[in-house]
Amino acid sequence: MFTNFFLNLRDHGVPVSLREYLTLMEGMQAGIANHSLEDFYYLSRATLVKNESNLDKFDQVFGHCFKGLEAPEGQDLTSEIPEDWLRKMAEKFLSPEEMAKIEAMGDWDKLMETLKKRLEEQDSRHQGGSKWIGTAGTSPFGAYGYNPEGVRIGQKESRHRRAVKVWDKREFRNLDDNVELGTRNIKVALKRLRNFARQGAAEELDLDDTIRSTAKQGYLDIKMVPERHNAIKVLIFFDIGGSMDPHIKLCEELFSAARSEFKHMEYFYFHNCLYEGVWQDNSRRHQNRLSTYDILHKYPHDYKVIFVGDASMSPYEIVYPGGSVEHWNEESGEVWMKRVLDVYQSAIWLNPTKESHWDYTHSISLMRELMDDRMYPLTIGGMEQAMKELSRKK
């Protein structure tokens, strides 16, 4: 029945299984969706989506698959909205004659179709101009505009209006795990980090369970449980200066929030690429340099290493001695990176630049090669993969 929709969901990375699809069919048969598209949307969402990070993807696919299906029998939604919309526009600027004129030329469907296309193309705020949806423009779409044909978006919402095409609002956009880390989803990212920190603990004697099972078995039966505190030790290297600063602040917050979860965690800063010296206090970066050798010798090889940086620089800064923009380096960044990676088997690089842009910057590809492909975008999804990589037993 909705096989196409189902397959489309799978194609777009919403993990739906046959079992859930059958449940949906069962629900349809039981008449829960009640033959209205909106109810069907809610029902299919409750059945097929099991994680809030997939809600946005689901909304998009749903909008795509059921485009043009709105307003089924008995509900004349399309006539309800333009009327409402016209009335409100009229309150604001128009004379009755003008209103009649708009009604005459208003090809509602076409207007909505274009609007949807714009919404798909546009995902940032916009002001002025004549094409995009935003404020104070002459485009037909947006708020406070001059085009009498305009559809007002986000200016005033009537609460009695039915929620038409809820899925097109894409309310769950910032729960998607491909978006960059922000204040909302930093919490989720933190949970990923914590999960990571809790693995790999030693075991201790569980006295209660030992007594219970000894009584049950009739012989001494020793039970062990994982120890409650964490054994994960981490070194974090931040690229600081220039374009990286806003991201670094975010990362520092993130990691210091997770700090108590780690047994041991140390921060270090570097600029663009790792060389013979790093520092721990950015305001005194030139006085208090630590030798990278000291770090390699001080922290044993079971530490996990996380680099955070955009890896966007001139390739010389990685490949050639003396390539650094700040000082004269005797050995190239490449050599230093290899040294660190030789000591610490578990290492990853988190990159705040969008993954789709990586191939266009030569230095990112270089660094990625150096890291054996262990470079992940700074998104919740990337974070998850990165933590999985770090917790793999070497």
Place this chain on the structure above:
Amino acid sequence: MKFTGTDTYVATPDLMIAVNAAVTLQRPLLIKGEPGTGKTVLAHEVARAMNKDLLEWHIKSTTKAQQGLYEYDAVSRLRDSQLGDEKVHDIKNYINKGKLWEAFTADESPILLIDEVDKADIEFPNDLLQELDRMEFNVYETGETIKAVNRPLVIITSNNEKDLPDAFLRRCFFHYIKFPDKETMIDIINVHFPDIQNILVREALNLFYDVRDVPGLKKKPSTSELLDWLKLLMVEDMPADVLKSRDPKKLIPPLHGALLKNEQDVHMLERLAFMNRRENR
């Protein structure tokens, strides 16, 4: 029977569909959402609306799936055997029923709330797969099979502290309670405090959403905190214009203790308000 919210609980249409689907198809319903958006309360209200008994099983980090089925008290049996108690010959005396057992054998199908399932061990949901799916389990000690007479409606809440296993998710309906918008919030407030002045609500809500929008708060205030705060405002008989006046001396909202539960957040708000005042000057 359809669930449409109650006189003390405002349910959005998507929530209603999710609940009704779970009732009709007799599958568990998994509820997620920010803390304080009414996940646990939902189970209470569904039970009230449908006039059914509610069995609550609160999960802790030490809870085992087996405890929901039954527990065999071997230690007291050992003690009884040493004291020569007659009870010791019947193993049934040492089997304590768990919440699932109670729910399965209840006369009328009850509602079973498994609260904060993510607090438990990561394998916990997996251990309950068959039991929730078939609604039956074996008691190995006595060899009997407990089967649900009437399938209970199972409502599971999660705070997203741990990921739940896929196999478990496949068997549930899922609903994410998103934070209510202003209009829904007014409905919610009206349900809880019918005699509150409109102006007070509006001013309080404006302030509340302003506070929620402050970037970087450790814990954003949620619905339950807003309701507490409003209750306090009413008890204190706070006039609406106190909330409205951006008095520079009163930098942060009155009775903020109900909204912000963290002293860093309070400091931050004070700092922001202070900076704001300097800009306005």
